[in-house]
Amino acid sequence: MQPISGIHHITAIASDPQANVDFYHKVLGQRLVKTTVNFDDPGTYHLYYGDETGSPGTIMTFFPWPHARRGVVGNGEIGASAYAIGAGSVGYWQERLQQYGVHTGDVETRFGAEVITLRDPDGMALELVVNDAVHTPRYWAGGPVPEEHALRGFFGVTLFESRAAPTGQLLTGQMGYRLVDQEGDRWRYRADSSAGGGIVDVLERPGIGFGRMGAGSVHHVAFRARHDAEELEYQAAIRAAGFDVTPVRDRQYFHSIYWREPGGVLFEIATDPPGFTWDESVADLGTGLKLPPWLEDRRGELLGVLPVLQV
Ligand code: ZN
Secondary structure, three states: OOOOOOEEEEEEEEOOHHHHHHHHHHHOOOEEEEEEEEOOEEEEEEEEEEOOOOOOOOEEEEEEOOOOOEOEOOEOEEEEEEEEEOHHHHHHHHHHHHHOOOOEOOOEEEOOEEEEEEEOOOOOEEEEEEOOOOOOOOOOOOOOOOHHHOOOOEEEEEEEEOOOHHHHHHHHHOOOOEEEEEEOOEEEEEOOOOOOOOEEEEEEOOOOOEOEOOEOOEEEEEEEEOOHHHHHHHHHHHHHOOOOOOOOEEOOOOEEEEEEOOOOOEEEEEEOOOOOOOOOOOOOOOOOEEOOHHHHHHHHHHHHHOOOOOO
């Protein structure tokens, strides 16, 4: 079995969909690559952002519920999602975020790399981590950020855990990650790959309670499988290690399995194919409301319910 090469996507909960588009699309310069609905709640959106084509390792997705209560971050959750930026882009991003009224903390140094911390409109923790080894798979030239400063896709995620070791055993035992560093209560695991999104930090926070999901909470993180057969190998290995892993589910743009890691964070493995261009051309990505076949006959009704988004 090949080691996992990194993060496929991160899915989070938002409140106002327009504020979500304005921030990720206009401020962070991520392309809205797919506009679809929450398959379990089709009267609400599922919005996908990424590079030009929504390459695995760049995809941030949201379920925006306009009246969602704000979540409370606790253990058993993703505490922060990090994008990679180039070494020469720290000043650019500080200035750009300030220009849009986004507060940033002081630039921190973590494992020797500069980190800008910020929050999205729902209070979700984001980080911009300097890392010149990560490159944007498909820079979106139609976006508002010049190529030299564009977000390069994910750097990684930070898991908040009451105990770090059991999660580390899953990452190294069944997923092919290696423990590469430790700083205080933070353990750093790296995927065996040069692809972006290869970092999982486990932050041990004993005695802190579980969070409560809501707007601004990360719902889950998905890791990459190259194809369906590989996903089934991971499924078998994770099941053999004693985890309750789901059957494969068709998410239209990838095929997914889910399970909870020992600390409670929802993990997913998603296949790279088919990707976002099977039902829309690269030029048209994100511009039309895409529905799965079983919801197509409700298109008129759903268009009447979903708020119109200004992109
Ligand atoms: Zn997912």
